Amino acid sequence: MNDSRDIWQLVEAKQEPLIALSDRVWATPELCYTEARSAAEHKAELERHGFRITEGVAEIPTAMIGEAGDGGPVIAILGEYDALPGLSQESGVTEHRPLESGGNGHGCGHNLLGAGAMLAAVAVKDWLASKGIKGRVRYYGCPAEEGGAAKTFMVREGAFDDVDVAISWHPSSFCEVVPAVSLANTRIDFTFTGRASHAAASPHLGRSALDAVELMNVGVNYMREHMPSDARIHYAMLDSGGIAPNVVQARAKVRYSVRARDLAGMHELVERVRKVAQGAALMTETKMESKIISAVSNLLPNDPLERAMNDVLQQLGPPPFDEADRSFARQIQATLSDQDIDNVYRSVGQPRTDAVLCGKIVPLDSPRNLMRGSTDVGDVSWAIPTVQAHGAVMAIGTPLHTWQVVAQGKMPAAHKGMVHVAKVMATTACKLLTDEALLSAAKADHQARTARVPYRCPIPDGVAPPLDMARA
Numbered sequence: 484m485n486d487s488r489d490i491w492q493l494v495e496a497k498q499e500p501l502i503a504l505s506d507r508v509w510a511t512p513e514l515c516y517t518e519a520r521s522a523a524e525h526k527a528e529l530e531r532h533g534f535r536i537t538e539g540v541a542e543i544p545t546a547m548i549g550e551a552g553d554g555g556p557v558i559a560i561l562g563e564y565d566a567l568p569g570l571s572q573e574s575g576v577t578e579h580r581p582l583e584s585g586g587n588g589h590g591c592g593h594n595l596l597g598a599g600a601m602l603a604a605v606a607v608k609d610w611l612a613s614k615g616i617k618g619r620v621r622y623y624g625c626p627a628e629e630g631g632a633a634k635t636f637m638v639r640e641g642a643f644d645d646v647d648v649a650i651s652w653h654p655s656s657f658c659e660v661v662p663a664v665s666l667a668n669t670r671i672d673f674t675f676t677g678r679a680s681h682a683a684a685s686p687h688l689g690r691s692a693l694d695a696v697e698l699m700n701v702g703v704n705y706m707r708e709h710m711p712s713d714a715r716i717h718y719a720m721l722d723s724g725g726i727a728p729n730v731v732q733a734r735a736k737v738r739y740s741v742r743a744r745d746l747a748g749m750h751e752l753v754e755r756v757r758k759v760a761q762g763a764a765l766m767t768e769t770k771m772e773s774k775i776i777s778a779v780s781n782l783l784p785n786d787p788l789e790r791a792m793n794d795v796l797q798q799l800g801p802p803p804f805d806e807a808d809r810s811f812a813r814q815i816q817a818t819l820s821d822q823d824i825d826n827v828y829r830s831v832g833q834p835r836t837d838a839v840l841c842g843k844i845v846p847l848d849s850p851r852n853l854m855r856g857s858t859d860v861g862d863v864s865w866a867i868p869t870v871q872a873h874g875a876v877m878a879i880g881t882p883l884h885t886w887q888v889v890a891q892g893k894m895p896a897a898h899k900g901m902v903h904v905a906k907v908m909a910t911t912a913c914k915l916l917t918d919e920a921l922l923s924a925a926k927a928d929h930q931a932r933t934a935r936v937p938y939r940c941p942i943p944d945g946v947a948p949p950l951d952m953a954r955a
Contacts, residue, residue: 487798489613490913491906493606497532498902501605504528505598505901509574509892512566512587512594514953515627518545521564525597525624532605534622541640543633543948547624548642549601551608555618556922558607558912559643559867561651561860562600563593563628568953572889577814579886588889591629592654595876595892599652599901603908610913618916621646625859627952630670630740632777634859636948638866639940648788648868648915648925651860652904654888654897655873656827656881658801659845660793663784663864663871666715666742667749668857669941670776673699673760674722677769679733689731693724695767696735702759703739713855714752715742738776742857745781746941776949778941780861783932787924788870788911793847795910802875802903804840808896812839812878815887824880840896841875865938868925870911874904 504524511520522545529536534549570588571581581588589595604622611618623642627633637643653661675696680689703716710716717740724732741756743749757773764771804812816824816839828835832849863869876897881887891897915922 487795487910490606490610490910491799493609494602494902494906494909497602497605497609500528500531501598501602502898502901504601505594505898506893508564508594508597509589512571512589514568514587515565515629515631516543516545516633516948516950517953518564518626522547522624522626525562525564525601528601529622532608534608540642541637541948543626543636544950545626546633546637549604549622549624550619552611552619553617555616556647556916557619557621557645558915559621559623559646559649560600560604560607560908560912561623561625561634561649561863562597563625564597565593565626565629565631567591567629567884570884570886570889572886574890574893576890577818588886589892590884590886590888592876592888592892593628595654595897595901596652597624599874599905600908602902602905603912606905606909607912610909611916616916620912628859630777631949631952632779632859632942633948635777635779635862635940635942638862639942643863643866646867647922649863650870650908650911652872652874652908654876654900656875656877656879657831657841657845657873658796658875658903659831659873660789660796660847661871661873662851663782663789664855665782665861666713666744666855666857667746667779667781667861667941668740668742669749669753669778670738670740671753672721672736672738672774672776674736674772675734675764675769677731677733677767680731682729682731686731690768691731692735692769693732695763695769695771696720696737698766699737699760699763702762703756706755706759710752711743711748713744714748716740716752716756746939749941775943775946776952779857779859780865780938780941782858782861783864783869783929785864785868785870785925785928787921787928788868789847791914791921792870792872792907792911795907795914796844796872799903799906801841801843802899804896804899808899809839811894812896815878815891816880818887819880823882827880839878841879862940865933868929872904872907874900876900
């Protein structure tokens, strides 16, 4: 494909309404599975651009698909729009200043992620029409990435069964092809039920559910010495049994997140954590129930797709940041620690410089020191060939899930980075729609990997999307 500039021009022609979409979603941050206003904004924008829309995908009210084109290969471009709790922040200021005390904020940049993905899909739609090429582009509006595993439920329900390739991106400090390295992850709730009693007059009659939770936490902490070094276990108290210390707590609930390099390792750790919980219940003479809330798989690489996207990045070069962008980024960097900045450079395998914004493309073979997170894109990557980009939209060193990300989420640099990565995704999609050899190579790579280790959905049958998760 030799007309990349045609695609880039189509992206530029449609950037203003999609930048406005990103800003509107930034202004209405909603937690996983509650993204009603954000989803409505995305649906309205898809309608304005003439997409055929399917709502309520996988019985999730805030999940949608917008399709354009006909016949030919189907290319999915994945967007997200959920926010995070406690990260409310004014835009364009370089100090912690919440708009709403304790409010939500787009601390992972998903306002940009969704709008940028849709911008790419709109450009591909227009390109298909202008060229008269058979093929379809789909925008997948995916809620609840932050722990809700919506894409895993969508994969399980067959939403990607007829898709050839999926493309996505994530906000970052640098521009690169995302290394397909992540941790499989299960979120599981443990509820302990005991017996209430007067803590002074009849403590011997009580059986404390809170004691069971505390003993479980101690047991899991002792486990940490005896599990793989790249595994992770975290927890959050959902119900500590009340505020009265003179009442033995009859009910307590804790949510655990268990992560490992792959699904097999994750399932093994989950069973060990369950045994610890059973032991805590035995010690306290309480009853324990466990319930899986959500789960995601580790990412599966795809060499042909990663090389193709890298070629586009190298051809396009870095985003066109200017001195005003760098000036604000410099102020944001002043709020960060040296460790924050060093950590981001290590993650991309590059020596630290004085740069405040991305000025080059990270090489595909850069020797990274990766800190692994988790994403439900992992399950899409097991279902179909998948590739992702990192788009530079923030000051180098900005940690995700922080107020600094929110403060930068509507700035010109963020908009430029979003448009830039939309060009990368759109061009990669158009390559796949016109290069049969590339599409075949991507499918062959995927088939070879899944033949060795077949996909098994990490969410058991019968577990429904946790639509009330944000209110748990």
